[in-house]
Amino acid sequence: xxxxxxxxxxxxxxxxxxxxxxxxxxxxxxxxxxxxxxxxxxxxxxxxxxxxxxxxxxxxxxxxxxxxxxxxxxxxxxxxxxxxxxxxxxxxxxxxxxxxxxxxxxxxxxxxxxxxxxxxxxxxxxxxxxxxxxxxxxxxxxxxxxxxxxxxxxxxxxxxxxxxxxxxxxxxxxxxxxxxxxxxxxxxxxxxxxxxxxxxxxxxxxxxxxxxxxxxxxxxxxxxxxxxx
Amino acid sequence: xxxxxxxxxxxxxxxxxxxxxxxxxxxxxxxxxxxxxxxxxxxxxxxxxxxxxxxxxxxxxxxxxxxxxxxxxxxxxxxxxxxxxxxxxxxxxxxxxxxxxxxxxxxxxxxxxxxxxxxxxxxxxxxxxxxxxxxxxxxxxxxxxxxxxxxxxxxxxxxxxxxxxxxxxxxxxxxxxxxxxxxxxxxxxxxxxxxxxxxxxxxxxxxxxxxxxxxxxxxxxxxxxxxxxxxxxxxxxxxxxxxxxxxxxxxxxxxxxxxxxxxxxxxxxxxxxxxxxxxxxxxxxxxxxxxxxxxxxxxxxxxxxxxxxxxxxxxxxxxxxxxxxxxxxxxxxxxxxxxxxxxxxxxxxxxxxxxxxxxxxxxxxxxxxxxxxxxxxxxxxxxxxxxxxxxxxx
Numbered sequence: 001x002x003x004x005x006x007x008x009x010x011x012x013x014x015x016x017x018x019x020x021x022x023x024x025x026x027x028x029x030x031x032x033x034x035x036x037x038x039x040x041x042x043x044x045x046x047x048x049x050x051x052x053x054x055x056x057x058x059x060x061x062x063x064x065x066x067x068x069x070x071x072x073x074x075x076x077x078x079x080x081x082x083x084x085x086x087x088x089x090x091x092x093x094x095x096x097x098x099x100x101x102x103x104x105x106x107x108x109x110x111x112x113x114x115x116x117x118x119x120x121x122x123x124x125x126x127x128x129x130x131x132x133x134x135x136x137x138x139x140x141x142x143x144x145x146x147x148x149x150x151x152x153x154x155x156x157x158x159x160x161x162x163x164x165x166x167x168x169x170x171x172x173x174x175x176x177x178x179x180x181x182x183x184x185x186x187x188x189x190x191x192x193x194x195x196x197x198x199x200x201x202x203x204x205x206x207x208x209x210x211x212x213x214x215x216x217x218x219x220x221x222x223x224x225x226x227x228x229x
Numbered sequence: 230x231x232x233x234x235x236x237x238x239x240x241x242x243x244x245x246x247x248x249x250x251x252x253x254x255x256x257x258x259x260x261x262x263x264x265x266x267x268x269x270x271x272x273x274x275x276x277x278x279x280x281x282x283x284x285x286x287x288x289x290x291x292x293x294x295x296x297x298x299x300x301x302x303x304x305x306x307x308x309x310x311x312x313x314x315x316x317x318x319x320x321x322x323x324x325x326x327x328x329x330x331x332x333x334x335x336x337x338x339x340x341x342x343x344x345x346x347x348x349x350x351x352x353x354x355x356x357x358x359x360x361x362x363x364x365x366x367x368x369x370x371x372x373x374x375x376x377x378x379x380x381x382x383x384x385x386x387x388x389x390x391x392x393x394x395x396x397x398x399x400x401x402x403x404x405x406x407x408x409x410x411x412x413x414x415x416x417x418x419x420x421x422x423x424x425x426x427x428x429x430x431x432x433x434x435x436x437x438x439x440x441x442x443x444x445x446x447x448x449x450x451x452x453x454x455x456x457x458x459x460x461x462x463x464x465x466x467x468x469x470x471x472x473x474x475x476x477x478x479x480x481x482x483x484x485x486x487x488x489x490x491x492x493x494x495x496x497x498x499x500x501x502x503x504x505x506x507x508x509x510x511x512x513x514x515x516x517x518x519x520x521x522x523x524x525x526x527x528x529x530x531x532x533x534x535x536x537x538x539x540x541x542x543x544x545x546x547x548x549x550x551x552x553x554x555x556x557x558x559x560x561x562x563x564x565x566x567x568x569x570x571x572x573x574x575x576x577x578x579x580x581x582x583x584x585x586x587x588x589x590x591x592x593x594x595x596x597x598x599x600x601x602x603x604x605x606x607x608x609x610x611x612x613x614x615x616x617x618x619x620x621x622x623x
Contacts (some may be wrong), residue, residue, distance in 0.1 A: 081525060086524070087525075100521065109242075119234070
């Protein structure tokens with residue numbers, strides 16, 4: 001086992017049950033995992049196996065029924081909701097399958113959404129956003145309303161937003177779900193590049209183009225809410 | 230501060246992104262605000278006008294009751310009343326009502342002695358056109374604006390009125406100015422002699438006695454002494470009239486306000502429906518904000534700003550609309566409801582009177598419940614699982 005300081009993401013007995021009428025449905029049961037800092041892991045499994053729930057729990061978006069989540073050595077499971085929100089704002093960059101962009105706002109406005117409650121983006125945030133837009137090939141689209149962007153452009157925008165806060169951990173939910181082969185290859189190159197910069201990445205996927213890529217550092221497999229390997 | 234401004238700017242954008250919802254709520258709020266404000270503005274403006282009128286009334290009005298009804302009073306009492314300490318002037322007045330079947334109502338006939346106390350009246354202040362009846366002249370009349378309009382008369386025209394068993398021809402020599410229409414709209418002003426003949430008030434008697442006091446606050450004391458001097462007298466205190474007007478307008482304004490309550494309730498139901506029926510787009514937006522790290526309190530503050538802005542726009546529009554409706558258009562439809570005890574309504578311009586208190590009342594009644602209501606569904610949505618909100622499963 002690695003030392004606590006070397007583990008970026010740790011889950012201990014993580015369980016999530018949802019009430020379904022009078023009965024309960026277990027979405028995730030007793031999951032224990034450790035993702036070392038600076039590595040790139042995937043979570044595979046069929047639809048409904050609990051991948052997205054696992055990511056939601058790791059990001060502090062969902063409160064676990066049992067178990068704990070530690071990010072960078074800090075337990076976030078017992079934090080108040082407002083403190084978990086700050087974890088999402090500063091410590092974890094999350095990329096959602098649905099991109100989580102607000103229609104009617106431009107791409108740039110969406111990128112700076114996490115900064116609004118702090119008084120809006122400062123000059124350093126804008127400079128960093130410009131640099132990332134350039135790196136992701138999105139500079140020309142910064143002022144475009146997000147509903148006019150393609151799925152590939154939205155996906156890159158969502159990753160860009162996750163990186164903007166300089167979070168050391170990136171959680172990605174089905175990042176290639178709506179991309180063509182060319183964009184998948186570009187995205188994987190991008191993610192590997194981020195790993196090489198020292199970030200920890202965990203991506204859920206059941207896309208064989210991603211599963212079969214040899215550049216991952218580790219793979220977790222979920223089936224029926226339980227970790228099978 | 231920077232933080233709050235950023236949230237307010239975001240809220241402004243949110244309002245623009247949901248233009249349909251914003252517009253519907255703003256218009257509904259403006260409509261309800263306008264209705265309530267119009268009643269408040271009109272009530273207050275009328276109350277002010279009538280207070281001005283009451284200020285011109287005598288401190289005490291002495292009438293004699295005969296069989297429980299006002300009868301004529303002997304002018305001789307005036308001398309006895311004038312001797313009471315604190316009484317500065319006693320003026321016998323001759324006035325009464327004349328029923329016009331075509332009008333299905335009365336107009337007021339007033340006699341004035343232009344050689345007596347009424348000689349001080351400045352015609353330029355009260356007359357819009359023509360002149361007052363000449364001293365000692367008979368057969369001359371000044372008409373209120375509404376009465377002249379109803380009879381289709383203007384200066385120089387003549388009117389035949391029944392006097393005793395016969396009739397008398399009166400020439401219209403003047404018309405009252407519209408600014409004094411509140412007191413003169415239905416008035417037919419004649420010389421004292423003509424009024425006595427027309428109303429059949431014999432010499433030595435009067436309709437009532439107008440009493441002026443050096444200290445109006447001691448009206449009750451003076452009224453007690455007058456009651457001892459004039460058995461069977463009814464003494465009307467001006468301060469009592471003042472309170473009566475207040476009560477009248479409070480009651481009428483209150484009734485109108487109460488009638489508008491269903492409109493307010495309907496609006497709140499609409500607002501509740503629009504706000505609790507948080508659409509999938511709005512729910513998803515809350516999910517996005519939660520997902521990117523907004524706290525519940527920050528989302529609620531943004532919603533508070535958004536609905537405060539809608540409330541401010543709506544209330545502002547409503548207040549402006551009510552101001553225009555009451556003070557520029559003259560509150561057609563509503564004015565008659567609040568004033569209506571005469572068949573001839575005075576046509577006068579209401580002096581604009583908007584107080585901070587009125588704006589506060591409107592704000593409390595309309596904007597505060599609206600903004601408070603809006604926070605409930607937003608809070609409800611923020612307590613949901615953000616993942617579910619994003620995916621549209623909660």
